[in-house]
Amino acid sequence: MNDKELAQKIIQLSGGKDNIKKAIHCITRLRFNLKDESKANSKAIDDLEGVLGTRYQNGQFQIIIGNNVKNVYIQVAKILNLDIEEIKEDNNDAEKPEENKEKRNIISSILDVIASSFQPILPAIIGAGMMKGILAILTVSGWVSGESGTYQILNIVADSAFYFLPFLLAVSVARKFDVNEYLGIVVAGALMYPTILDVAKAGGAEPLYFLSIPVPIVNYSSSVFPIILSIIIMSYVYKAIDKFIPKPVKLVFTPTLTLLITIPFVLAFIAPIGTYLGNYLAIGVNWLFENAGLFAGLLLGIFNPFIVMTGMHYGLFPIIIQNFGTLGYDSGYMVVNLVTNVAQAGAVLAVALRTKNKELKSIGISSGISALLGITEPAMFGVNLKLKKPLYAAMISGGITGAAVVALGLKNYGFVTPGLVALPTYVSPDGSSKNLLIAVLGVLISFIIAFTLTWIMGFKDIDKRKKDN
Structure with missing residues (x-):
């Protein structure tokens, strides 16, 4: 099934064009605001080839596509005749604000505002965060002097998005x-x-x-x-x-x-x-991480997959940014998220190597690579959550290594999607190699534990499921 056919099926099974009031996408999901949620056949959409799962969250019907979401969204936008991101509202749809208010509680509303505020600007702050890591490497290695004009210009690149x-x-x-x-x-x-x-x-x-x-x-x-x-x-x-x-x-x-x-x-x-x-x-x-770091890292490492699934991690973004602005680093969620993301990769790649299902093997390899780069939703929704035991393995690994890196005082110096590409942001500005060494060991141990546990615990392999075309 190509992207156009998948988009057509998703729209059809979501109640048709007339049932979709708004359509946008994030890194891995299509996000629809539906007039009547009962018209959406989530089970049938789950079974479509190219769909990793569906869920209702914060008043939205979300279809998890994975790394191909942008291409599918382009086809959705063409079918729905979108100018940029959303359908023009029907003037007769007067009940919408009240309906949404009834469906959302205050926590969901706050998380929705924070998520909607940060999602569009992520490329800017991730790019700047990555530049901070690169600049630290250039400075520590002696390739760029901290007094040079080159350093000043690169520092502008790294700092402007945050400032x-x-x-x-x-x-x-x-x-x-x-x-x-x-x-x-x-x-x-x-x-x-x-x-x-x-x-x-x-x-x-x-x-x-x-x-x-x-x-x-x-x-x-x-x-x-x-x-x-x-x-x-x-x-x-x-x-x-x-x-x-x-x-x-x-x-x-x-x-x-x-x-x-x-x-x-x-x-x-x-x-x-x-x-x-x-x-x-x-x-x-x-204070929580400084005084109860081991316990905080353990709990956050275990339950981080569910925090990501529900979108609650966006609620931590303001605190992370605040830490970068005041302290110059984050030693809480970002460092735990690094090892939990890699744990998801270890679990899903173990599935990919062990399964006899060719389709599952393909999904496992692609989503495992994605998780290593910091995007875990394809791995979680496409494989680990469905098979359960790989998710448990990733949670155990995340808890152990999350507690360890927090207890050892690991610091992250740049806002970058937590994965292997973020390792340069763990280079300490003072030139010490200790922080980067902790990060590398945390990543390796997290991957090994999750991979090994998944392999030992096993999972119930699935037959190739027929997709509704």
């Missing part, structure tokens, strides 16, 4: 909340304005005053929560104002009043609250 993160998030959050992204960029510009940043960097503690209201001086570079909360507030202000402004003057007065109301309110109240929220969350998580 100006509020601008990147402003665009993605504005799109999520259906408000003009350029207004969002202006709000980010207010947070990053030199008048505030220069004083904050100089250690100034005296606030500015706007109509006798104190405006705290805070360095918002590399921050996450302040801009997310600010754009959410701006979206509500914009929509409230837009309802009352006459159509002939909307273009002038709606954005003017939105910025006039939003920016002072954000600078005085919302952004500082977001800063304190991010700081204290990071402090709490870091």
Whole structure:
């Protein structure tokens, strides 16, 4: 079945074109917002060749494709006549907001906002994170001097996405909340304005005053929560104002009043609250890993597959970014995620070598390579979860090695998809080889344990299943 045929089948079994309100994709999944979820035949879609599984999550019907998701999405987009990512809403679909609110709890809503905010900007921060690792290698090896112009330029490449993160998030959050992204960029510009940043960097503690209201001086570079909360507030202000402004003057007065109301309110109240929220969350998580590292690494290593399956790992992204901005490294989730991803690879490659099912062998090899590079969903959904015992083996391995690397103080210095390609980001800026050695040993041991356990425990091999074409 080629990509076009698969796309046609998926749309047909999802209730047809008219049942799909919105269609987007992430790294491995098609994500549909359906008008009537009961019309989707998830069992039949599961059985399609090229589909690794389906699930309902955060109000979306998600079809797990794996590494080929982009090609399948292109065919979906052609069939649905999408301009970019979504179908234009039916004006008669007035019940949608209420329906979604009923189906989602507060935790799901928060995770959905964070996931939607970070997914579009991942290429930028992953590229910059990888550059940090490469720059560390160049510096430690002596190929580039820390005082040279070459170093300064490469450091700009590595640091700019993190330093100006509020601008990147402003665009993605504005799109999520259906408000003009350029207004969002202006709000980010207010947070990053030199008048505030220069004083904050100089250690100034005296606030500015706007109509006798104190405006705290805070360095918002590399921050996450302040801009997310600010754009959410701006979206509500914009929509409230837009309802009352006459159509002939909307273009002038709606954005003017939105910025006039939003920016002072954000600078005085919302952004500082977001800063304190991010700081204290990071402090709490870091305290947990510092004081109960062995136990925290063990639990996170065991249950990380389920954290990834449910999308809860996106909820940790703001804390990880906060750590990179304040500490320069992360010694919690990123290091555990590295060894758990490799454990999934070890388990699925053991399946690939042992199974007599040619199709399963092919899926196992391709998804194993993908997992080694940091993308584990094809391995988890396509093989390990279905066979169960390989998943158990990966969880045991992840728990053991997760506890070990946290206890040994492993640090990650760049936000890169946790896999073999991320190893350069474990090179310590001080030139020490200890951190990289721990990372390499953690990866090797995690792979070996998962592979060996899967081989010893075995699994019930499956007959070649016939796919509904």
